[in-house]
Amino acid sequence: MSTTPTLSASELSVSFGPREALTAVSFELSAGTFAGVLGPNGAGKTTLLRALLGTLDHRGSVRLAGRPAYVPQAGAIDTAFPVDALGVVLMGRYPRLGWRRRPGSEDRRRALEILEQVGLSAQGRMSFGALSGGQRQRVLVGRALAQEGDVILLDEPLTGVDGPSAAVLLDVFEAQRRAGRTVVMTTHDLAQAARVCDRLLLLNRTLVADGRTDQVFRPEVLRRAYSGELLLIDGQTALLDDAHHHDHDHGS
């Protein structure tokens, strides 16, 4: 596996007016990495992804080798929009097509393959809004796969997703990692991140810790980001208790 960084940030900072949302974040991720971005609410996880994509004004530098693919939080999408699952996946092909050209038979073939990959080959003609929350998330991940990006940025892809859909998605992410892509996932689920990611970035408006999962997923390190929100039982169980999330995870 190549160790050349495909994604790096140096002294990355973002401000919203007078409020500093991210301060001096620096890291490097190489190809074939599955990185989890952890942190409490308001830690700057989504802001980090958007800055990496270049859709937010920021200071410092970002280097992204190759093309990015992005899965935003599903809650921001209008589920009443008149589009079917196949149509959403095909949207991922638009940048390749350029202006004017419509998706052709090769694009449709690829989109159908992707729908099969995310376990939705029978739902291609179903309205996006008629799918379950987990199925919708699989379609949005399918759209990112259709972009065939080298770096895949996922903003809370597993939040509110049913167990079977989460299992399918984690398999897909792992397959992408094995294929040499860099996968970056924000999540509130500490135990899940520890289970599936090989690298963790711990944020709380700045980078609190960054390293291999076994280096970061330690009570004394996690406490630096979560402070009082993190309860530890027997040194094994991480129980995140904040205003919005009650994840009762029995982690490694």
Place this chain on the structure above:
Amino acid sequence: MTGAAAGLGELATTALDWIGEPWGSGFMRRAFAEAVLCGASAGALGCFVLVRRLSFLGESIAHTIVLGVALALVLGLPLGLGGVLVAVATAGLTGAIAGDRRLSADTATGILLPTLFAAGIALLAVTGGGRRLDDLLFGSILGVEEADLVLAALVALAVLVVLGVAGKEMVLVAFDRAAARALGYRVAMLDAVLLTLVALAVTSGLRAVGSILLAGLLLGPPLAARLLCRTFWPMVAVAAAIGALSGMAGLYLTWYLAIGAGPAIVLVVATAAALAAAVGSALRAREASGDGAPAG
């Protein structure tokens, strides 16, 4: 048998006479052309307004455009330019007011719509353009001239070209702005293109149905089409067809029943939306029972 055939033939002749009669007048031929062009443009663009949940803004622009036309008349500018400027100002001011967390977009519309509309009426009165007020408010499609048709045709062409070049990108922006940004699209530029087209279509549509009824032409056909279609592009095609056909049907009502053209067109649009609701409901029921394939 022969008598029945003769009766049918006579009926067909009467029907053809009925259909053909209005086309004998030059002003009606121009009105039909204007109604088809404006109805199709407004119907197609209205789909974007509807799915982006900008109906309030569409309604607002349909009224504040009167100020744009008044300004264009006073300053000697093309009407379309005045319309675009005021549409952009309306959208910008709506965004600015709605940006205050204590307020909302419908509050902004509630303030801006009457204010800018009133400013337009006042400006027309002050500058002696008051005699055009009735035309602006209720349309005057039976009096369209060559220049109106040229504007309507250019707007329809612009809609076709823009949707052909950037239609799929505009759909992506409407569906998922964050993803569109991440894919590298200039979302603000695509918004501006859509707003400009809507402003031009509204300016052109003023002649057909007038400011007060324009929202019906902009939003009615897309509403009807949405009830019939599951995906966006069939919805655009159906909305454009309903807009164009409603315009023509409305003119027949005007010719035979002496109803004002603007109200007649909008009433036909409303009837089409009611029929679409019934048909859409029946299609969904059939789909749910497993008897039919889903509609396009």
